[in-house]
Amino acid sequence: MDIDTDELRSSLTPREENSAIKSYQNTVSVVCPACGEPFEDLVVCKENPTSLNLSKQLDLCVGVDEGKAYIFTHQ
Numbered sequence: 001m002d003i004d005t006d007e008l009r010s011s012l013t014p015r016e017e018n019s020a021i022k023s024y025q026n027t028v029s030v031v032c033p034a035c036g037e038p039f040e041d042l043v044v045c046k047e048n049p050t051s052l053n054l055s056k057q058l059d060l061c062v063g064v065d066e067g068k069a070y071i072f073t074h075q
């Protein structure tokens, strides 16, 4: 999968960052590069491996760019 991460970062609103992950909220309905539907949030994993503690059940799409995992969440 080819992800234009520069474009994603410039379009999305940064929300949370810690040593393991950085998350962005998709406030402008950017479409997911995996499934073509607008996604809710993007989580970028900065460490490998990384655990995600999801508080709700979500549909996820995943891509990798430059060794980082990009997780797109859908409600």
Ligand SMILES: [Zn+2]
Binding pocket: 032, 033, 034, 035, 036, 037, 039, 060, 061, 072, 074
């Ligand atoms: Zn998707």
